[in-house]
Every structure is written in C-alpha cells, then in structure tokens.
Amino acid sequence: MMEKKVLFCATKDYHFEAFHLPYFKWFKEQGYKVHTAAHGDLNLPFVDKKHVIPIQRSPFKKENIMAYKELKYIIDNNNFQIIHCHTPMGGVLGRLAGRKARERDTKMLYTAHGFHFFKGAPILNWLVYYPIEKFLARMTDCLITINNEDFQIAIQRNFRAQEITHILGVGVDTNQYHPVSTNKKTELRLEKGYCEEDFLMFYAAEFNKNKNQQLLLRAFSLIKEEVSNARLLLAGDGALLDECKMLADSLGIRNRVDFLGFRKDIDELLKISDLAVASSLREGLPVNIMEAMACGLPIIANENRGHRELVFNGQNGWLIGRNDEKSFSEKVIKIAGNMGMRKMLGESSYKMVERKYSTKKILEAKSQLYKSYMEDTEERVWGIH
Known part of the structure; x- marks a missing residue:
C-alpha cells in the first residue's frame, strides 16, 4: 500500500505552532506522514518532514516566485493525499503549485482565516483580493470559512470550489485556557507584580494598523479618574509599538499602561485579568478573544465581522461602534463597578467556548471533513472498498 501523506502549507511556521498541532497529531494517529511547507525554523512536534x-506575506515580494517553484517541486515529487493551505499567501502559492497534483486526485483544502474583502472593507481590498480568491476557488476541493459573513460571500458570489463549508475556527485548548479560583488568581497576580485590588484589562495582538491599539489608549484615558485602580495590559510587538508608547505618554496614562512585549504566558495573563478588550478593525474569527472567553472573561470589542461571531451585547460583553472611544470607556466603567455583572458575563463567555469553540469540538468537525476526503482518495488511488 502507498504511504499516506498530508501537506500543511502556510506563510510562516509559527502559524502551525499556534493553531495546528492538534491536527498534526490527529493525522499521525490515522497513519499519515505529516509534511509542512512554510518560512521559519521552528522545531514542530508531530511533523515528519x-x-x-x-514565502513572504506581501504578494509583491520577489521571494514568492522562488517559494512557488520550491513548493511546486515538493508537491510534484510527493504523492500527497491531502494538501491543506492556510494564510493568504500560503493559500495562493499552495493552490497554484498543486494544480497538477489535483489531476492525480490529491485533495486541495484551503482555510480562509478571514477574507480581506468584507462589508465595509476598503474598495482596494475588493479590487485586489476578491478576484484572486474567486479565481483560486476553482482549484480548491474544499474552501473552509471560519465566520458566517465569509461563508455567505463565498456562496452568494458563486465561488466555484467543489465544496464550501463553515467550521468555527481552529479551536481553543480548554486544558490550557480556563478560569481559575479567586485564590489562584491572587497568587498569579502577586507573582506578576499586580495587586488583588487592581482592575486589569488585557489585549494581546501585534502592534499594527489593523489591531488599532490607539483606540484602547484613548478609551483608557477617559476612565483614568473614574476607575482609579484600572491598568491596561498590552502584550505584543510590532511596527507601531513605539508610536503607541508615545501616545500613552501624551495622554498622561503611561504609568498605568503596561507594554508587555512578546509573551509566551498569555494563558496566565488572561487568568489574572478582569476584562478582555479588543480594538481591531478586521478579524476572521479571533483566537485571542476565544482564549479570553475560555478563561471566563467578559469582552468589550470594536465591532467587526469576527467579533460579531463571538460577542453578544449583554450576554458575554459588548460590541462598540467602530472606534467609538466614548462608548468603549462607558462600558469599561460599567463592568469595573459591578462585580456581579462581570461574573455573569464571564460565565457566559466560558460556557460559549465549551459549547462551540473548544479544540475538542473543532477537532470533531474537522476530522469528519478530513475523513471524507481520505476515504474518497483511498477508494480511487488504492482500490479500497
């Protein structure tokens, strides 16, 4: 019998480390050799090759031509049963490089982690990204969308993938992300230099234009007197980090905003926090919000299609009209001053993750999808059944 192989393709290998290790493990358990193709030198578990x-994130980098040639050689010289592409450039290069392989019955899957074209997106996004995604859909056996708006666009605009489905993201590991007792929360706070009385607001994201941390800083400046024990914790690095530090200085809040840099203890930082905040302008289905929900936190978030999937007004937090810093600050004040409301909203967040977004739930859905393509490939290639 022919060796069974699957290839996962993405722009950077940290995408695999962050989101896909449970799926690598699952393929290994099914007897598959797991290959990855991406830029980066991380040592990834469950990977055979x-x-x-x-691959570069920008479509205009000349390195992508070399990446395409290398990826095509890899695909043409391995008999992959399944290729699963992720990230925009991973999806573009993977599907272009895998055209001949599909003629040999390799199944091409692509997860759209949030189309760059959406309701309210700049017209340039529609002019550039929409025709590319629609064209490449023809080279896709299964287009997986992670939010309802993207699913509806793909269906209504007649994307010609063989199958279009909606799976709720990549899941959250609820063994790692979960609520902790009051005593444990206090213990963790003291370890990280915070007091039991502090009201901690947390956001983890790269400092870039889309993540829009300036909104949080301006909203925080409006509550600094009314919620005198509040602190804003911002984890992440990025091009706009220094600009945000200067803004915090100019708003007079620098001593109450902690710029934490790149962190590997996000789960602990969430467990010590009282509120998760999110300011991004565009999201697919944000894992950082799901992780916060899994830790039992209420959410206040800038409205966008990804946040709309996860945050429901008065149930587990609030969505705020785009960049409305006054409304944002008012909701923070409301939650900071009402422990009962904070607990109720946080419990609702946790239950929602358990019901719909845990890694266990998503793995169940994805494994059924993968199995349908495994069986189809095995039947035709090896004459099974």
Missing part, C-alpha cells in the same frame, strides 16, 4: 521555503 519540514520544508522551509521563502
């Missing part, structure tokens, strides 16, 4: 190729 790691192909390092120079």
Whole structure:
C-alpha cells in the first residue's frame, strides 16, 4: 500500500505552532506522514518532514516566485493525499503549485482565516483580493470559512470550489485556557507584580494598523479618574509599538499602561485579568478573544465581522461602534463597578467556548471533513472498498 501523506502549507511556521498541532497529531494517529511547507525554523512536534521555503506575506515580494517553484517541486515529487493551505499567501502559492497534483486526485483544502474583502472593507481590498480568491476557488476541493459573513460571500458570489463549508475556527485548548479560583488568581497576580485590588484589562495582538491599539489608549484615558485602580495590559510587538508608547505618554496614562512585549504566558495573563478588550478593525474569527472567553472573561470589542461571531451585547460583553472611544470607556466603567455583572458575563463567555469553540469540538468537525476526503482518495488511488 502507498504511504499516506498530508501537506500543511502556510506563510510562516509559527502559524502551525499556534493553531495546528492538534491536527498534526490527529493525522499521525490515522497513519499519515505529516509534511509542512512554510518560512521559519521552528522545531514542530508531530511533523515528519519540514520544508522551509521563502514565502513572504506581501504578494509583491520577489521571494514568492522562488517559494512557488520550491513548493511546486515538493508537491510534484510527493504523492500527497491531502494538501491543506492556510494564510493568504500560503493559500495562493499552495493552490497554484498543486494544480497538477489535483489531476492525480490529491485533495486541495484551503482555510480562509478571514477574507480581506468584507462589508465595509476598503474598495482596494475588493479590487485586489476578491478576484484572486474567486479565481483560486476553482482549484480548491474544499474552501473552509471560519465566520458566517465569509461563508455567505463565498456562496452568494458563486465561488466555484467543489465544496464550501463553515467550521468555527481552529479551536481553543480548554486544558490550557480556563478560569481559575479567586485564590489562584491572587497568587498569579502577586507573582506578576499586580495587586488583588487592581482592575486589569488585557489585549494581546501585534502592534499594527489593523489591531488599532490607539483606540484602547484613548478609551483608557477617559476612565483614568473614574476607575482609579484600572491598568491596561498590552502584550505584543510590532511596527507601531513605539508610536503607541508615545501616545500613552501624551495622554498622561503611561504609568498605568503596561507594554508587555512578546509573551509566551498569555494563558496566565488572561487568568489574572478582569476584562478582555479588543480594538481591531478586521478579524476572521479571533483566537485571542476565544482564549479570553475560555478563561471566563467578559469582552468589550470594536465591532467587526469576527467579533460579531463571538460577542453578544449583554450576554458575554459588548460590541462598540467602530472606534467609538466614548462608548468603549462607558462600558469599561460599567463592568469595573459591578462585580456581579462581570461574573455573569464571564460565565457566559466560558460556557460559549465549551459549547462551540473548544479544540475538542473543532477537532470533531474537522476530522469528519478530513475523513471524507481520505476515504474518497483511498477508494480511487488504492482500490479500497
């Protein structure tokens, strides 16, 4: 019998480390050799063969031509039963490089982690990204969308993938992300230099234009007197980090905003927090929000299609009209001053994750999808059944 192999393709290998290790493990358990293709030198568990190729996030980088050639060689010289592409450039190069493989019955799956074109997106996004995604859908056996708006766009605009489905993201590991007792929360706070009385607001994201941390800083400046024990914790690095530090200085809040840099203890930072906040302008289905919900936190978030999937007004938090810093600050004050409301909203967040977004739930859905393509491939290639 032919060796069974699956290839996961993305722009950077940290995407795999962050989101896909449970699925690598699952494929190993099904007897598959797991290959990855991406830029980066991380040592990934459950991977039999790691192909390092120079994929760049920007479609205009010349390195992507070399990456395409290398990826095509890898695909043409391995008999992959399934190729699963992630991230925009991973999806573009993977599907273009895998055209011949599909003629040999390799199944091409692509997860759209949030189309760049959406209701309210800049017209340039529609002019550039929409025709690319619609064209490449023809080279896709299964297009997986992670939010309802993207699913509806793909269906209504007649994307010609063989199958279009909606799976609720990549899941949250509820063994790692979960609520903790009051005593444990206090203990963790003291370890990290915070007091039991502090009201901690948390956001983890790269400092870039889309993540829009300036909104949080301006909203925080409006509550600094009324919620005198509040602190804003911002984890992440990025091009706009220094600009945000200067804004915090100019708003007079620098001594109450902690710029934490890149962190590997996000789960602990969430467990010590009282409120998760999110300011991004565009999201697919944000894992950072799901992780906060799994830790039993209420959410206040800038309205966008990804946040709309997760945050429901008065149930587990509030969505705020785009960049409305006054409304944002008013909701923070409301939650900071009402422990009962905070607890009720946080419990609702946790239950929602348990019901719909845990890794266990998503793995169940994805494994059924993968199995349908495994069986189809095995039947035709090996004459099984």
